Amino acid sequence: MSGFAALLTAREIPPTIVDGVREHIASRGRHGLSTETSGPCVLLHSALWTTPESTAERQPQRHTNREFWLTADARIDNRRELRTTLHGHVRHPLETDADLILASYECWGQRCVDHLIGDFAFAIWDAERAELFVARDPCGMRPAFYATTENGFVAASTIQSVLAVIDGSPTIDEDYLIGYLADVTPRDRTIWNGIRRLAPGESLVANESGTRVWTYWQPDLDSHDLSLTETAETVRRLFDDAVECRMRTTDGVSSQLSGGFDSTTVTATAARFTTDLQAVSLIYPDFPGTDESAHIDAAAAHIGLDPHRIDGGKLAPSDPSAWSTAFGEPLYSADAPDTAACLEAAAASGRSVLLIGGGGDDLLYGSETATFDLVMQRRLVSAYRWAANDGLSSGAATAYF
Known part of the structure; x- marks a missing residue:
């Protein structure tokens, strides 16, 4: 950037x-x-x-x-x-x-x-x-x-x-x-x-x-008359286009691979567009309850990659005061050290672009404009459900609505 x-x-x-x-x-x-x-x-x-x-x-x-x-x-x-x-x-x-x-x-x-x-x-x-x-x-x-x-x-x-x-x-x-x-x-x-x-x-x-x-832009919430097969094909095409756009780089691409659905899909798609993809994975061997190594290994073997592994348990925790001083605003993400470590690994291998498969659901369900658009369209039940999916309890969603 x-x-x-x-x-x-x-x-x-x-x-x-x-x-x-x-x-x-x-x-x-x-x-x-x-x-x-x-x-x-x-x-x-x-x-x-x-x-x-x-x-x-x-x-x-x-x-x-x-x-x-x-x-x-x-x-x-x-x-x-x-x-x-x-x-x-x-x-x-x-x-x-x-x-x-x-x-x-x-x-x-x-x-x-x-x-x-x-x-x-x-x-x-x-x-x-x-x-x-x-x-x-x-x-x-x-x-x-x-x-x-x-x-x-x-x-x-x-x-x-x-x-x-x-x-x-x-x-x-x-x-x-x-x-x-x-x-x-x-x-x-x-x-x-x-x-x-x-x-x-x-x-x-x-x-x-x-x-x-x-x-100037709001989500398109209109219904589309597509079959399930047509919908799947459309989503795949748009997803492929979105990933391929980010492969246009001067020095190669890295992709964060966590073993979760988002990052695995992004990494597998990116691997179809280049033979020079570096995968970066955070592992937590000392925390079996949160370690995704088995999922990472399975996904990497299927895609044909050997990820660069980072022990997330050894990363220093975020310093909120240092972050606020450096960036002029509060720390928004508790996993900032994890992301920073993946970025550093990509940079160390001479790559300027790191693909991260996360935030898509937050982007959509976190959009206030979507709730308001649904209300303006008199789709009140959908608007209530959207507000509830924004992480609110039923009572809070009712108050918000």
Whole structure:
């Protein structure tokens, strides 16, 4: 993942603030750190090249013929479709993912996000309209935070970059803290008052009139008239496409293999697309009740892999205070050391991409928009069940509903 930031202000931004923002996106990329200024907007980018096309990118990037500037943390997956659709209709190259985002903005403006498939968070400074456009992908795979401060508007990949623009000490959002402790964290807020998180599937525009945020994507909950066989074939095709998209890399792919259904399916699918797949597995030999070694061995033998095994019982536990200091927000996952260890193993073998088979059910059942959509469609029983599947008891689901 790369890092991006954009600052918009009517006055000159002190160099110390720009330096602070740059410092806190630097850790997200090791292939270059750049800054560009266009009128009242300063754009910053920290590059991590993980695809063959990304090595040709130099962001922040200006459109060839228009006064559009892009800084992005993005991987666009429907490249072939976009190139076919945009060819002959835009004046910008269609080679890199950054090119495709800028060309899509040229063609469709703020509706460009309706045509982009992939993992992305980006900011486009439209100097012709004097406004900053920011968007985040529907699944929220790339982070984006923003705030209106004494020094102007800022959007960035990290909370720490936003904090660098704020004068004085920010205050804690107590409502968010309560939600965090109750495990019902608001999707669009952060622990800090005034600093917002762009929610998955949201866009915003910032200009001299203020900031406007809207949702451009919601789950499609319409019924589909498919047989069981057709449904299975459709799911398999879409799943294959999703995994294959992530195989487009400069230096190989690793996949976390736990022996569970999610990770095994992802790893087995990835192995069909490459002969150079590294599997990474966490084992717990000293904890027989939680050790999945037997499942891992069976899955690995079936797929034809020899996983790199990490003894999870010897990993140091997370330090919540150190995490909060480093990232500017609370620790959200107790298994962060496990994920970090798998990432380190992938990096040690020279691979920039690690596939992790988890979170799909959380993404769907954790979506508040799904409950509201069902209510608006008057599918009240389904909405109640969805709320209950969100981890709520029957009584809590009733109260929530």
